[in-house]
Amino acid sequence: MDHKCPECNNPLNIAHSEFKSEAGSTEVYSELTMVCINPKCGNYCGPNLNEPLKVAETVRNKVN
Numbered sequence: 528m529d530h531k532c533p534e535c536n537n538p539l540n541i542a543h544s545e546f547k548s549e550a551g552s553t554e555v556y557s558e559l560t561m562v563c564i565n566p567k568c569g570n571y572c573g574p575n576l577n578e579p580l581k582v583a584e585t586v587r588n589k590v591n
Contacts, residue, residue, distance in 0.1 A: 535568040559586040
């Protein structure tokens, strides 16, 4: 996985991940909260990755 910050082009880090499914569906998805850790960037998540101030991207992938 190679996701870059849309503002500063640095690699994004995973701050949080969880499995989700839609109501009434048997399909399961992995959802990743991607954040930028560059303090000079406008998308900077802040000092605590467990409670990011900004999320740069959310990646959702279907689990097989």
